[in-house]
Amino acid sequence: MRNGPLAVAFHTLVVAFMMAPLVVVCLVAFTPADTLSMPWSDWSLRWFRAVFEHGDLMASFRNSLVVAALAATGAVLFAVPASLAIARYEFPGRQALNGLLMSPLIVPHLVLGVAMLRLFALMDARGSAFWLTVAHVVIVTPYALRLMLAALAGADASIEQAARSLGASRWTVFRRITLPLMLPGVTGGWLLGFINSFDEVTMSVFITSPQTVTLPVRMYMLATESIDPMMAAVSALIVALTAGVMFVLDRLYGLDRVLVGQQ
Numbered sequence: 001m002r003n004g005p006l007a008v009a010f011h012t013l014v015v016a017f018m019m020a021p022l023v024v025v026c027l028v029a030f031t032p033a034d035t036l037s038m039p040w041s042d043w044s045l046r047w048f049r050a051v052f053e054h055g056d057l058m059a060s061f062r063n064s065l066v067v068a069a070l071a072a073t074g075a076v077l078f079a080v081p082a083s084l085a086i087a088r089y090e091f092p093g094r095q096a097l098n099g100l101l102m103s104p105l106i107v108p109h110l111v112l113g114v115a116m117l118r119l120f121a122l123m124d125a126r127g128s129a130f131w132l133t134v135a136h137v138v139i140v141t142p143y144a145l146r147l148m149l150a151a152l153a154g155a156d157a158s159i160e161q162a163a164r165s166l167g168a169s170r171w172t173v174f175r176r177i178t179l180p181l182m183l184p185g186v187t188g189g190w191l192l193g194f195i196n197s198f199d200e201v202t203m204s205v206f207i208t209s210p211q212t213v214t215l216p217v218r219m220y221m222l223a224t225e226s227i228d229p230m231m232a233a234v235s236a237l238i239v240a241l242t243a244g245v246m247f248v249l250d251r252l253y254g255l256d257r258v259l260v261g262q263q
Contacts, residue, residue, distance in 0.1 A: 022239055024038075025232050025235045025236060025239075026232075026235075026236040026239060027039065028229055028232040029047055029048065029229060029232040029233040029235070029236040030043045030044060030045070030047075031043075031044065031047070031229050031232075032044035032046060033229070034228060034229075035228070035229070036227065036228070036229060036232065037229075047228075047229045047230045047232065047233035048233050048236075048237070050230050050233070051230060051233050051234055051237065054230070056213075056218060057215070057218060057234065059213075060213050060214055060215045060217070060218035061215045063129070063212055063213065063214050063215070064198050064214040064215040064216070065198075066129075067129070067132060067133050067136055067197060067212075067214060068136070068193075068194045068195075068197040068198040069194060070133045070136075071133050071136035071137045071140055071193060071194075071197040072140060072144075072189075072190045072191075072193035072194040072197060073190070074133065074134075074137040074141075075137050075140045075141040075143070075144045075145075075189065075190075075193040076144050076186055076189055076190050076193065078137065078141050078144075078145075079101075079141055079144035079145040079148050079189060080148065080182075080186065082097070082101055082145055083145055083148035083149050083152055083182070083185070084152070084174075084178070085097075086098050086149060087149055087152035087153060088152070088157065101141060101142060101145055102142045102145065102146070103142075104138055104139045104141070104142050105142045108202075109139065109200070109202035109203040110202055110203075112135075112138070112139065112203050113202060113203035113204070113205060113206035113207065114206060116135045116203065116206065116207050117206040117207055120207060126207070126209065127208075127209030127210075127211065127212065128209075128212075129211075129212045131207070132204070132207055132208060132212050132214075135203060135204075135207055136197045136200060136204075139196070139197075139200065139203065140192070140193035140194075140196045140197050141193070143189060143192040143193055143196055144185075144186075144189030144190065144192065144193050145189070146189075147184075147185040147186075147188045147189040147192065148182055148185035148186060148189055149185075150185060151181065151182040151183075151184050151185030151186075152181070152182055152185070155178075155181040155182065159177055159181075160173050160177055160178055163176070163177055195242075198214075198215070198216075199216060200214070200216065201214075201216035201217055201219075201220055204216065204217050205217055205220065215234070219231060219234060
């Protein structure tokens with residue numbers, strides 16, 4: 001069934017509305033002026049050079065990459081056994097466990113930031129990159145868990161039962177059958193966890209130290225002082241990096257296979 005002209009026009013407007021801010025930010029990054037303005041006549045790379053010459057921004061970018069990668073990995077390691085327990089077994093408190101693990105989705109990050117700040121102060125763990133990563137694991141685990149539960153819900157559990165009835169060990173069943181079936185959820189969960197951890201600012205403001213400031217927090221700090229096209233240049237670089245990673249992943253593995261599970 002083909003979409004009618006009205007549906008096509010509506011979808012076009014929605015896509016344009018979503019893409020317009022990204023396009024504008026990327027264009028502003030090439031302005032030679034000192035203010036946020038469109039480069040109608042002259043184009044310049046001065047603000048991209050300013051980004052790479054800004055030591056604090058580059059250090060914060062490295063912090064964000066490390067924290068996001070570790071947080072996404074930790075979230076996947078927690079979500080894999082949790083999703084298997086929730087999706088494959090019946091036990092008292094099953095729904096309560098699911099609700100607990102999903103709760104960071106509904107608790108405001110401002111509240112989580114204050115709570116984490118108080119907890120780390122009691123533990124004398126303020127300013128630690130390790131505890132910053134732990135806090136990020138807490139808020140990104142629900143994203144990984146939801147995708148893995150969806151992947152397991154769409155997988156036929158009888159395949160695993162047949163393998164066990166033929167003598168395969170639990171580890172073999174998990175490695176050869178269960179994990180490949182839930183691989184789209186694992187990969188998609190890691191990507192969503194990485195993106196959400198990399199973009200996290202509300203909670204991170206409360207628990208970062210001068211040595212562990214992440215890129216979003218650094219941009220917030222700079223924006224409170226002054227707003228110049230360097231912020232647009234940073235945003236354009238992040239957009240380009242994200243698009244590049246998604247393109248490479250699509251060419252090497254296929255986004256449909258990774259995120260949706262299509263063969």
